[in-house]
Amino acid sequence: MRRDHRWRAACAALALGILAAACSPEIAPPPADMAPRDGGRFVFPLRAEPATLDFVDASDQFSALVTRLIGDSLVDFDADLRVVPRLAESWEFSADGKRLTFRLREGVKFHDGVPLTADDVVFTWRRIVDPRSHALAWLDGFLPIDRVVAPDARTVQVTYREPYAPALQAWAVPIQPRHLCEQDFAVDGPCRRAPIGSGPFRFGSWEAGRRVVLHANTDYWAGRPHLDSFVFQVIPSQETTLQALLAGEIDYAPLTPVQWSAYEQNAAFARRFDTVRFVPLFFYYIAWRGDGSNPFFSDPAVRRALAAAFDRDAYIGAVWRGRGRATRSLFHPAVLPTGPEGGMDPGAGEAEGPEAAARLLDEAGWRLDPSTGVRVRQGVEFRFTLLVFGGGEDHVMFSQVAQESLRQVGVAMAIERLDWATLRQRLADGSFQAALSGIVPGADPDDLRTMLHSSQLPGGRNYAAFRDARVDAWLDEARRTIDPDRRRDLYLEVDRRTRLLQPYTPLFYPLQNAALSRRFGDVVASPRGILDHYPGAAKIHIVAEAP
Amino acid sequence: MSGYLARRIASALPTLLGITLLAFLLLRVLPGRPGSAGREEGMVSAEAMARVRAAAPAAVSPAAGYAVWISGLVHGDLGRSEHDGRPVTTVLGEALPWTLLLNGTALLIIYGLAVPFGLLSAAAPGSRFDRLGGAFLIGLYALPSFAAGLLLQQWVAVRWNLLPLQGPPDIPAGAGWWQAVATTLAHATLPAVCLALSGWAFVARYARAVFQSALGRQFLTAARARGLSRTRAVAHAALWAAVPFVTLLATILPGLAGGSVVVEQIFSWPGVGRLYLGAIETRDTPVILGLTLLSALLVLAANLIVDLLYAVVDPRIRERLEGEPSGGR
Numbered sequence: 001m002r003r004d005h006r007w008r009a010a011c012a013a014l015a016l017g018i019l020a021a022a023c024s025p026e027i028a029p030p031p032a033d034m035a036p037r038d039g040g041r042f043v044f045p046l047r048a049e050p051a052t053l054d055f056v057d058a059s060d061q062f063s064a065l066v067t068r069l070i071g072d073s074l075v076d077f078d079a080d081l082r083v084v085p086r087l088a089e090s091w092e093f094s095a096d097g098k099r100l101t102f103r104l105r106e107g108v109k110f111h112d113g114v115p116l117t118a119d120d121v122v123f124t125w126r127r128i129v130d131p132r133s134h135a136l137a138w139l140d141g142f143l144p145i146d147r148v149v150a151p152d153a154r155t156v157q158v159t160y161r162e163p164y165a166p167a168l169q170a171w172a173v174p175i176q177p178r179h180l181c182e183q184d185f186a187v188d189g190p191c192r193r194a195p196i197g198s199g200p201f202r203f204g205s206w207e208a209g210r211r212v213v214l215h216a217n218t219d220y221w222a223g224r225p226h227l228d229s230f231v232f233q234v235i236p237s238q239e240t241t242l243q244a245l246l247a248g249e250i251d252y253a254p255l256t257p258v259q260w261s262a263y264e265q266n267a268a269f270a271r272r273f274d275t276v277r278f279v280p281l282f283f284y285y286i287a288w289r290g291d292g293s294n295p296f297f298s299d300p301a302v303r304r305a306l307a308a309a310f311d312r313d314a315y316i317g318a319v320w321r322g323r324g325r326a327t328r329s330l331f332h333p334a335v336l337p338t339g340p341e342g343g344m345d346p347g348a349g350e351a352e353g354p355e356a357a358a359r360l361l362d363e364a365g366w367r368l369d370p371s372t373g374v375r376v377r378q379g380v381e382f383r384f385t386l387l388v389f390g391g392g393e394d395h396v397m398f399s400q401v402a403q404e405s406l407r408q409v410g411v412a413m414a415i416e417r418l419d420w421a422t423l424r425q426r427l428a429d430g431s432f433q434a435a436l437s438g439i440v441p442g443a444d445p446d447d448l449r450t451m452l453h454s455s456q457l458p459g460g461r462n463y464a465a466f467r468d469a470r471v472d473a474w475l476d477e478a479r480r481t482i483d484p485d486r487r488r489d490l491y492l493e494v495d496r497r498t499r500l501l502q503p504y505t506p507l508f509y510p511l512q513n514a515a516l517s518r519r520f521g522d523v524v525a526s527p528r529g530i531l532d533h534y535p536g537a538a539k540i541h542i543v544a545e546a547p
Numbered sequence: 548m549s550g551y552l553a554r555r556i557a558s559a560l561p562t563l564l565g566i567t568l569l570a571f572l573l574l575r576v577l578p579g580r581p582g583s584a585g586r587e588e589g590m591v592s593a594e595a596m597a598r599v600r601a602a603a604p605a606a607v608s609p610a611a612g613y614a615v616w617i618s619g620l621v622h623g624d625l626g627r628s629e630h631d632g633r634p635v636t637t638v639l640g641e642a643l644p645w646t647l648l649l650n651g652t653a654l655l656i657i658y659g660l661a662v663p664f665g666l667l668s669a670a671a672p673g674s675r676f677d678r679l680g681g682a683f684l685i686g687l688y689a690l691p692s693f694a695a696g697l698l699l700q701q702w703v704a705v706r707w708n709l710l711p712l713q714g715p716p717d718i719p720a721g722a723g724w725w726q727a728v729a730t731t732l733a734h735a736t737l738p739a740v741c742l743a744l745s746g747w748a749f750v751a752r753y754a755r756a757v758f759q760s761a762l763g764r765q766f767l768t769a770a771r772a773r774g775l776s777r778t779r780a781v782a783h784a785a786l787w788a789a790v791p792f793v794t795l796l797a798t799i800l801p802g803l804a805g806g807s808v809v810v811e812q813i814f815s816w817p818g819v820g821r822l823y824l825g826a827i828e829t830r831d832t833p834v835i836l837g838l839t840l841l842s843a844l845l846v847l848a849a850n851l852i853v854d855l856l857y858a859v860v861d862p863r864i865r866e867r868l869e870g871e872p873s874g875g876r
Contacts, residue, residue: 048825051631059589131602139595192632208641209817210714233714236812236821240713243700247712421579421830440589447590459593 040542041229055174059137071174071197076534079526097163102156111202118150123178141170166446200225200538226541251517273515284507291465303502305360375410383412387435390417466503570839626833635837646818653742665754688748696813738814800849
């Protein structure tokens with residue numbers, strides 16, 4: 001297939017380090033004679049029900065997917081994770097980088113007909129920073145704000161305490177209607193269970209445990225979305241999701257590598273479904289607790305040695321059938337292109353593999369004891385425990401492969417399987433030696449601050465207890481640096497230093513394969529999937545009747 | 548009889564309190580903070596976490612927490628879910644009917660097939676029907692419900708398109724009652740069959756053993772010797788066997804509302820099983836306590852109902868209960 005060749009070529013280029021950005025998704029354009037037409041409904045599966053549809057309190061991924069279609073934000077991210085205007089017609093930073101002024105579009109109305117004004121933007125900011133709110137998904141971008149004012153109905157002025165480069169990211173929050181939500185702090189009030197927004201779709205119904213139905217907002221300022229309705233169907237089981245796709249009950253389904261292998265050669269399947277591929281903003285990593293609470297991981301050389309012992313590519317090839325991408329950088333290629341994947345120290349091109357790992361461990365003073373096959377230093381055997389999420393097949397399988405890789409270099413690793421809540425608490429408490437986990441970084445490189453900055457210990461996501469004055473300084477400066485080139489250079493410094501010191505060992509991105517009904521056109525994928533970008537769902541339209 | 552009932556209910560109360568106290572304490576020692584939903588980690592800074600924590604209600608001692616919960620319970624208030632903020636009674640009230648529907652259907656399927664099967668097997672023990680049928684049911688018993696669910700979905704729902712694949716029924720507006728019932732049954736059939744698989748073998752073997760021992764009773768042999776027909780003898784045996792079946796009911800009734808995690812997951816059924824799993828994963832304490840209370844109530848209620856049923860089906864027990872206030876035990 002032509003598309004497949006293009007995809008392979010793109011990945012080959014990526015492997016050669018020519019193409020730094022994430023593999024861009026390849027989706028068939030609709031035939032030229034088929035103009036987008038209005039009508040139809042798109043059914044999208046959700047693994048779990050949203051906790052709330054409150055625009056500011058929504059902090060789980062399912063709530064966020066639904067609310068971003070109902071609500072409208074000042075700015076948003078496009079499929080390449082670039083900031084694009086949405087409700088804001090334009091914006092500008094003041095010369096000192098402390099003031100951000102938005103100019104809103106004219107004639108925007110909420111679904112109840114009330115005009116959306118700068119006042120609603122100010123209200124949304126107040127809601128987020130209100131102690132009664134639980135706006136964990138948005139709060140970080142709003143904490144550096146000193147005040148938000150509305151000089152007139154279409155102007156919003158945001159003043160930051162100091163220059164704040166990632167400022168725009170926060171304004172992807174959907175704007176809440178002040179006239180409806182100001183009094184509504186009830187946890188089951190309409191702003192939470194039946195929200196009114198100004199986005200391309202209006203809320204229709206929410207059947208608990210089953211589905212959320214949205215209808216086209218025919219008065220949308222950018223023109224009505226092509227679809228008549230958008231349905232989020234709750235299907236907890238991955239196997240049932242595939243069967244529902246085959247039965248025509250849903251129009252899109254992310255598939256596992258095993259499911260994909262079962263159907264990729266199937267002609268009938270290919271006739272009905274197109275392929276959507278993307279490198280998601282999600283990666284697996286190992287955190288090494290480096291605060292001296294164990295005799296192993298305070299030494300960066302040891303962390304590098306263990307990282308060198310893992311054969312990520314063999315794992316991806318054997319277990320994921322090639323549908324993953326190894327990474328040595330904590331930064332997603334679409335967030336910060338870090339250049340060729342040269343190893344842990346891109347400058348030196350440091351070797352990987354069991355020999356390199358053994359040499360590094362020897363140099364660090366961990367000598368192999370031939371009688372036990374385990375390395376020893378000052379009478380201490382290299383035996384440690386890795387915590388993993390027992391409910392995640394990939395987490396468990398990789399830990400088992402890693403266990404074998406480490407055994408070959410004389411390191412005895414035990415695996416402790418935990419449920420998610422317990423794993424999170426052990427990570428937060430620092431009561432672990434090493435832990436395998438997954439993380440969803442945001443679209444701005446500043447998001448990694450919470451993993452890397454010494455101020456994020458405890459309370460943030462700095463589970464490794466990483467403290468490095470230089471990384472701290474770069475992260476602080478990058479946050480204040482509005483100039484994009486200078487800012488990128490600072491993050492590249494952070495990338496080099498974290499590869500060298502290896503507080504975390506980034507492992508891989510699971511390449512996402514999804515099947516999409518060929519009835520729909522203009523479905524575009526970003527690293528966040530087919531909905532979490534703009535205009536996203538508003539552009540999806542029917543191209544053909546169901547076969 | 549009513550005195551007996553009152554005493555039974557009074558004696559159940561301490562048990563109920565004990566169960567809820569135990570669940571409450573278990574949740575306290577369970578690692579993992581409440582509300583930790585989601586499999587993946589988002590990026591949240593220490594400053595943001597500190598701010599949200601500061602606004603959260605202060606932690607109370609287990610004793611005080613339990614006291615608050617009990618006093619709410621007395622007023623019919625089970626608190627609010629920590630996951631979505633809704634009252635626990637609402638959350639339970641939405642899930643329970645679906646589970647009752649599903650498990651009720653499963654129960655009908657189990658008994659409707661297994662009891663006649665047990666009776667026929669017992670009437671002709673060692674026959675081909677008895678041996679092959681028994682082996683078949685054991686085979687079904689051994690089939691894990693997730694595998695059975697997937698096979699049923701793939702063949703019956705997707706390939707043959709005979710029954711709905713997943714989810715509870717959508718009753719179209721303006722549908723007649725018969726249409727509503729038909730749609731509901733169509734949606735409940737596959738998950739109910741899946742639930743029934745393991746029950747069939749159990750109930751059928753149980754029924755077979757009960758009937759066999761009944762058929763072997765001396766009174767039946769005597770009755771048959773006096774010329775009672777075979778059919779009437781079997782009918783007598785069936786009545787005699789009602790008592791053990793009532794006992795069996797006591798073990799099955801609580802499960803009726805308990806929900807099945809696996810089947811509800813596979814068939815996207817928004818019932819109690821899925822609710823339980825989700826609540827435990829997110830450490831949603833009020834919902835877990837509400838569900839525990841519900842299960843405990845059902846177990847106690849089932850025991851009570853069964854004791855009363857004994858009195859209905861067995862005159863000897865009835866006499867003893869009625870004679871109890873004066874004669875004692």
